[in-house]
Amino acid sequence: MNPAMSFLDSIFVNLKLWTLNLIGHFLPGWAVILASIVISGVVILCLGPVIMMYLTLLERKVVGRMQNRYGPNRVGPWGLLQPIADGIKMFTKEDIVPTNADKVIHLLAPIVIVVPALMVFLVVPFGRDMTAADLSIGVLYFIAVSSVTTLPIFMGSWASRNKYSMIGGMRTAAQMISYEVPMTLAVVPVIMMSQSLSTASIVNAQEGLRWFVFTPWGLAGFVIFFICTVAECNRPPFDLPEAESELVAGFHTEYSGMKFALFYMAEYMNAFTLSAIAVTLFLGGWQGPFLPSWVWFFTKTFALIFAMIWFRATFPRFRVDQLMGIAWKLLLPLTLVNMLVAGLWYFIPGITGWVGAAVILAVSFLGLTALNKPVIPEKRVYLLEN
Amino acid sequence: MSETILNEPQTLEINFGPQHPSTHGVFRMRAVLDGETIRGLKLVIGYLHRNHEQIAENLTYPGVFAYTDRLDYLNSMQNNFGYALAAEKLAGITVPERAEYIRVIMAELARIVNHLLLVGFLLNDLGAFFTPCLYAVRERERILDIFEDVSGSRMMCNYFRFGGVKNDLTENQLGEIRKVVSRLPAFLDEFEALLSKNEILCMRCQNVGGLPKDLAVNAGITGPMLRASGINYDIRKTDRYSIYDRFDFKVPLGQKGDVYDRYYVRILEMRESVKIVEQAIAGIPRGEFLNAKTLPLLRNPRLFKPAAGEAYGRIESPKGELGYYLVSDGTPQPWRYHVRAPSLINLTVLEEMCVGQKIADAIVILGSIDIVLGETDR
């Protein structure tokens, strides 16, 4: 790696070190440690909302293009100021609280929901040495924190005293609990192979182009994990908790103004962090040739986010029983098979293990879809009469 | 919906509408749920009642045309057609050859517009984020441009007149129609690639909201909904009104009568409509576009006084049998004017189709019936 590259590669790390050194000249040691935490924290706290703002713009633009229209292009060049205009609009909207609502919890829910969304940023390795906190239990931490997201959704749906919200809340709980199981199990082969729970060392285990996604179990695991992440952050085709056509807006039906914006912020930040985790676990994180590490990381993450937006532009929504069926009857058995396949791949090196693993996965996928009778589209015949 | 269901401890009554994103207007459903499953469902209609029939009885016969546009506002050409047929039958007016061809072209274009929108919004009800809908609107836009070019208005066409149509079609316009229609098969192929085999759509639509044959017949269901249930009944074929007997087209029939069949029958009907329009453009004769004898009557509507009597004119509108019943007492105003609205009658089986399904299905089933509240409530 040439010097210019390595300078670019570690530009943010060096920037932070330089700032800390500067502070070290004036302040005692404990303040430097504190400053180190504060700098990382502030960067993450700013990164989250900014990413969310521009994700909304990106989403609207991409969906617009897929639907043969422009998307927002009025505020600023290419509509770049649109998120700011939206933000101002959200701030100035009237804040409506239903009469019978549980006022305190109604207020707390949108605030609480942002917390786990922001907390996941802590373990995301944005680049070489760019993890805010390289916890030894990184992956487990991420799974644990994202499982908390259910609670604020419950709070919001219950406190609104609205039947649509209630049904939306129920759906969320069922969906999140169900999809957490295959999601966790899909990560297991990665942990088995990298022999660590720390996100940084998982990325290090995928040195060069040995990304896990290039192995049969990695590909299967990635697809399952990605489907589960889409379900976890309630994005189409799994957006049942806020299914517009049935439940108006699901659990945030009764929210307006900034509270509503906070729900959206959490949703988009979740979309970002979950994509980032998927990149870390399967797509080699910041690993990649030629470009600086953080460029690779953001490219891959935005590619996954683009895929999420693409799903949104293409698919109708599942029904609630089908959603559960897919999690329990299709994804869960596949992850179990995938764990065994990963072991096989590990103990039989070379082409034999590779092909064997791929064949087992393909056969089990075909078998499972064939066994899941209600999932398969039927053959239909249409008569053309005179 | 019996009250006993309401009193069961596990049920939850929920109100869809009148303000709800997917009730297609101001329509209300009271659904009783057990978990997510629908146990009972009751329609509450009439929020958009505009006194259509009474207004018409206070107007002259030609003056009613503008109001028929507003019945099924996505589909005004067909509404005009039905009313024109009824009034012509009542007054014994003949229609010139060329006008008949123009009428058929416009009616079939309107059918395509209607089915395109239906499929688009059905997919919105299924939860697709406007993509199929906007593709449909993209093609509909070209047809609406033709409507504007020909009649003066995109949606409220008010194009038909007793004994013909308002304006003639120029060669240019015919060429334009040919161009638009020739695009449609390719577009429908793209549309189908996006939808017809999509597993999610199939899962959501197949075996959902099935309508058995006997129930469909007994409830007076007509249109694509009836044909999706497998009954070959198309008024274009049975009545052969206007000049439909001259065109070669088929009536697609479904077998199960579920939402998927209703969706797919409509796709096939659009393909048949394209064929009809192509044949009509090829065969359109020269001649007058309006019966010259009725022109003075239209210039002075009070002279239009059909002899006392009654007439019923019906057409195969995209939604079903659209019938107009007129009673004249010899004055310039209809003594009785009644519309047999397919949207309303097809809606009556909603509860039978929904009970036992999930909430999400109820929305989709409602979407697949294809109602327009302007016509349902009148």
Added chain:
Amino acid sequence: MDILNFGIKVGIYALMAGTLVLAVGVVTLRNLFHSALCLAATLIGTAALYLVFHAEFLAAVQILLYVGAVVTVIIFAIMLTEHIAERSVAQRNRQSLPALLGILVLIAVTGRILLKTPWAVNPATVGARVTVADLGAALMGTYVFPFELVSVILIAALIGAVIVAKKEKSS
């Protein structure tokens, strides 16, 4: 460094106090839903305490299982039970006084035991951390029998749940 250490200590005590207050809330709040939320917060506070004491794995598992699963199920039950969340539930009955006495005795006894016991410290383990790898090795090595036993019990529970669900459907 003193100020930092002091700050950390204050933080830990504040965390403990907060957790305790929330725990009291669980039993005293009259609204069941609020109680359940307090329970969740208490469990998260406990997890934070584990984190402070470098038991990261335990903290993550605490949140994952208790907050993510158990409390969710509790709230699910509350929301499914008709109107129970809107009613305030009586907090006292005739047994409350004897129960209080019993608890006071229990606290006294455990406190005495805690204070009297000489807590032996093995110098080898000071500063050592139990990693996830160690835990895994222990579970799959030394304690493999109880581990498998637990999984068998869980499978039995799972099958039982399926059967219960099925029966309700057919009736």
Added chain:
Amino acid sequence: MTRPQIAKEKNPVFGTGILQGMWVTMKNFIDSYFKKADQGGIFTIQYPEELCRISENSRNFPFLVYDAAPDSPRCTACGICERECPTKCIHVEMAKDTAGKPLRKPAVFEIDYGLCMNCGMCEDVCPFDSIFMDRVYEIAGRDRTKDMLIGKDALLKPNAYFQKIRPKDAADIDARRKAAEAKKAAAARPATPPDAGGTAS
């Protein structure tokens, strides 16, 4: 039985339909950058900068035509349009001179655009080729009763305007009117003295 039929086969592998659908949206995404509107590109119109093509037949709200000057319109205040208007949105009052004699031109001619439903009935029934359907649509107002009630002065537009928006119809009508006038003049010349013709219009 060999009745014509169309069969929708099952997908060979679960998921192919999903991938096919994703390909369609991706194709449209790419096309939106490289193709023109009628070949699958972006089809929306950027409204204030671009305007929709308006065809000659297009109609929305009625206006009145005058030939020479606004105070001598074609309208004779006969009230047929008022009577035949389905929504009764037209209000006409005939002008009277100081003696109270009707003048065959409107003193008040109001159309409530808020009520009008653009049917074109008034245009159909007008015997004096006076009222026609306009195509101006940027007429939003803040007050439904005041801004939407259009008076005579705003309604009156010169024949040149009509010729501009609907050249074909205007040409027909002008020819017809000219022919009728010529005929009338030819009929009138031998019978009445030349000064009698002026008061009629």
